[in-house]
Amino acid sequence: MSADGAPPVPCDEHGCSALRQAASACGPEAGSPRELLTEAAEWRLLALLCERPRPGWEAEVRGLAAESSLPGLRDAAAAAAGATEGEYLAYLGPGGPLSPREVAHRSMEDPGRILAGIAAYYEAFGYRPQGEDPVDHVATEAGFMGYLTLKEALATLAGDPEAAAIAREARRSFAAEHLAPLVAGFARFAAVVAPPHLAAVTAILASRTPAAAGRAGAGFESSADSPWRSARRLPVVGGSSPSGCFDSDDCEL
Numbered sequence: 714m715s716a717d718g719a720p721p722v723p724c725d726e727h728g729c730s731a732l733r734q735a736a737s738a739c740g741p742e743a744g745s746p747r748e749l750l751t752e753a754a755e756w757r758l759l760a761l762l763c764e765r766p767r768p769g770w771e772a773e774v775r776g777l778a779a780e781s782s783l784p785g786l787r788d789a790a791a792a793a794a795g796a797t798e799g800e801y802l803a804y805l806g807p808g809g810p811l812s813p814r815e816v817a818h819r820s821m822e823d824p825g826r827i828l829a830g831i832a833a834y835y836e837a838f839g840y841r842p843q844g845e846d847p848v849d850h851v852a853t854e855a856g857f858m859g860y861l862t863l864k865e866a867l868a869t870l871a872g873d874p875e876a877a878a879i880a881r882e883a884r885r886s887f888a889a890e891h892l893a894p895l896v897a898g899f900a901r902f903a904a905v906v907a908p909p910h911l912a913a914v915t916a917i918l919a920s921r922t923p924a925a926a927g928r929a930g931a932g933f934e935s936s937a938d939s940p941w942r943s944a945r946r947l948p949v950v951g952g953s954s955p956s957g958c959f960d961s962d963d964c965e966l
Contacts, residue, residue, distance in 0.1 A: 749866035755781055756859025762789060762914045763813060763852035764844065765805075766796045789913035800908055810906045811899070815849035815891055818898025827891075834887050838864065838880075851899060854892045855918065858884060893922040 758777040764770065771794065778790030805813045815831070816824040831848050835841070840860050846853050861884045868876035896918045903915040 744869070746866045746870045749862055749869065751780075751782070753859045753862040753866060755783060755786060756855055756862055758786060758790065759914055759918060760852045760855035760859060762793055762910055763850070763855060764846065765801050766793075766798050771796070783917075785913065785917055789910050789917065792908075792913055793910035796908060796910060804907055804911070811902045811911075813851045813899065814847060815851075815854065815895040818895055831891055834883065834891075838883065849891075849895070851892075851895055851918070854887075854895060858888065858892065858921075861887070888922050892918070896922050 754777060758774065758781060761770070761774055761777065774790050774793050778787050781787055781790075803809060804811050812818065816827050819827055828849060831854070835848065835857065838857075838861065840857050842848075842853050842856055844853065844856075861880045865877045865880035865884070868874075868880060896915065900915045900919050903912050907915065
């Protein structure tokens with residue numbers, strides 16, 4: 714049920730077009746629900762392009778790309794035409810030259826601690842990805858960025874600035890602590906050994922993540938007075954599937 718008592722709005726298979734229509738009356742100022750929903754869909758497309766091609770994958774990529782206004786992202790989606798599972802596995806599969814996992818690019822750190830930190834974020838915000846990829850896979854982490862962006866949009870639409878700020882700060886710190894070091898390591902190899910669409914996606918991800926020097930200091934799990942304790946009160950994305958439009962075709966708002 715929506716904040717104004719309206720019936721649930723089902724999301725479509727291409728990432729919540731109904732939500733974007735609901736926010737169409739909003740102005741174009743930075744941080745508006747319309748912009749946040751557009752950004753969430755872009756994150757979803759970036760995540761999708763980092764997944765293993767499968768039946769229906771190319772059609773989903775085309776559908777999301779048609780809604781994007783970013784030329785670079787549309788070009789990356791166009792470059793994905795004809796991508797195959799075999800090609801993906803040859804580059805990103807076990808033993809391939811390019812690892813899509815964060816722990817592989819932080820080899821001097823404790824992998825258990827890295828994974829526990831990621832899991833803490835996912836648990837706090839109810840993110841339960843339905844895909845096959847590990848929690849530290851670039852597709853899963855990019856999907857989480859989109860999920861948090863969608864939560865911020867919903868909180869903004871619901872008139873809850875505190876909840877929106879929680880989601881926004883979580884995006885910033887997760888990107889700095891986890892996605893940035895993953896993308897930095899990934900980018901060193903992607904430009905020379907990755908399929909064209911992944912090389913393009915990596916460049917976009919790099920432009921969206923802060924430098925390692927911008928990482929949040931204390932870290933997610935060690936902040937005693939952190940607002941994450943109230944993260945569960947953010948608007949729920951999805952009905953039976955907490956990961957909502959990013960992982961389910963039957964999500965409701």
